[in-house]
Structure formats: structure tokens, C-alpha cells
Amino acid sequence: MEYSFTLNFKLPIAAADMDELVERLGPSCNDGLVGIGQPGRLAIDFTRDAKSAESAIVSALTDVKHAIPDATLIEVTPDFVGLTDVAELIGVTRQNMRKLMLGHADSFPSPVHEGSAVLWHLAPLLEWLRERGEYSIEQPLVDVAHTAMQINLAKEASQIERRVQRAVLELVA
Numbered sequence: 001m002e003y004s005f006t007l008n009f010k011l012p013i014a015a016a017d018m019d020e021l022v023e024r025l026g027p028s029c030n031d032g033l034v035g036i037g038q039p040g041r042l043a044i045d046f047t048r049d050a051k052s053a054e055s056a057i058v059s060a061l062t063d064v065k066h067a068i069p070d071a072t073l074i075e076v077t078p079d080f081v082g083l084t085d086v087a088e089l090i091g092v093t094r095q096n097m098r099k100l101m102l103g104h105a106d107s108f109p110s111p112v113h114e115g116s117a118v119l120w121h122l123a124p125l126l127e128w129l130r131e132r133g134e135y136s137i138e139q140p141l142v143d144v145a146h147t148a149m150q151i152n153l154a155k156e157a158s159q160i161e162r163r164v165q166r167a168v169l170e171l172v173a
Contacts, residue, residue, distance in 0.1 A: 002049050003056040005078070005144045007032075007064060009042040009071040021068055028063035042071060053143035057151065073155060076148040078141075080112070081122045089122075090135050100129075121149045 011021070018036045025034060025044070035043040044064065050056035057076060064071060078089070083097040101108045109124040122145040129135045130142070157165075 001051070001140055002047055003053045003140050003144050004045070004047045005053075005057055005060075005076060005148060006043055006045045007057075007060060007076055008074040009044075009064065009068070010074055011040050011042055011068070011072075012070040024067040025064065028067060029060070032060065041074075042068075053140065053147040054150075057144070057147050061151075073151075076151045078122050078145055079148040079152050080119045081125070082117060082119060086120075086122065086125050086129075089141065090126075090129060090137060092135075121145075123149045 021042070022034050022036065025032070029044060029046075031048050032044040032046040035045070044060070046056070046060050048056040048060055050059060061073065061076075078085070081089075083101065084094045087094045087097045107128070109120055109128050111118045111120045113119040123142065126137050126142050126145055130137050160168075
């Protein structure tokens with residue numbers, strides 16, 4: 001099955017020769033479109049054939065880290081989304097998504113960030129929309145969103161101090 005996702009990386013300052021980095025990625029990442037527009041950043045849009053979303057994303061991460069060992073993963077997408085992003089993915093308007101959010105405040109997934117921009121993890125939103133039975137959402141998108149969320153959460157959780165983790169888990173369990 002084909003899975004589409006993006007890996008975003010921070011590059012070491014010494015990695016100034018972007019052409020050379022793209023060349024190193026070529027052999028193992030030929031199913032990816034490399035973006036190098038922002039200095040010190042690398043984004044690769046993959047469409048990878050694999051038995052699962054997890055194996056597609058993990059193999060792509062492995063391939064990039066093998067080619068550029070000093071690259072630091074920033075984020076796997078699609079994961080963090082606003083209402084406009086979700087609306088585009090499922091083929092409705094942003095206003096429709098806002099109506100759903102306001103009309104189902106008790107069951108609509110909670111955002112992970114509220115501020116000038118409100119962000120959600122995509123996977124719970126897709127699952128919520130599927131449960132409603134009104135939207136056709138392809139399984140590969142659901143699988144990629146779930147795996148991207150898991151990898152991003154694991155990456156962030158690795159920075160939590162053990163004592164803080166224990167205290168927080170006691171409060172939220």
C-alpha cells in the first residue's frame with residue numbers, strides 16, 4: 001500500500017552544501033521530493049510503498065538518518081492541524097468544520113494547543129469524523145496520521161524528566 005507523509009528536519013550548521021545532501025539522499029529516498037527552501041531545514045515529501053504506515057515512515061526516517069546522520073527530526077506530518085487543514089483533507093469547507101466543532105463541543109476532540117492558532121492532532125479528528133459515518137476518509141491517511149502522532153509524541157516525550165513524567169501521569173491517569 002502507498003503512504004504519503006512528510007519528514008521535516010533541522011540540519012547542522014555545517015551542512016551548507018544542500019546539493020551534496022540531496023545527492024546523498026538520492027539512492028535511498030528516491031520516492032521522496034526534497035524541499036530545501038528554508039536555511040538549515042530539510043523537508044521530504046514521501047509516497048512510500050510498504051506493508052504499513054509505521055514501516056513506511058520508520059524506513060524513511062532510517063534512510064534519511066543513514067544519509068544525513070546529523071539531521072534532527074522536527075516533525076512527521078500530517079499530524080498537527082488546524083480546522084482549515086482538516087477541511088481540505090476531507091473535502092469540506094472550514095466553516096463546515098467549525099460548525100461541527102461548535103455543534104458537538106462535548107465529543108469533538110480537544111485541541112493540543114489553543115491560542116491565536118488552535119491545533120489538533122489529526123488522527124483523533126479523523127477517527128471522530130469516521131465515527132459519524134458521513135465522511136469518506138481513506139485508511140492510509142488515518143494510518144499515517146496515527147503513526148505520525150505516535151512518532152511526534154515519542155520524540156517530545158523523550159525530553160520529559162522522569163520525576164515530572166511520574167507526577168503528571170498520576171494526575172492525568
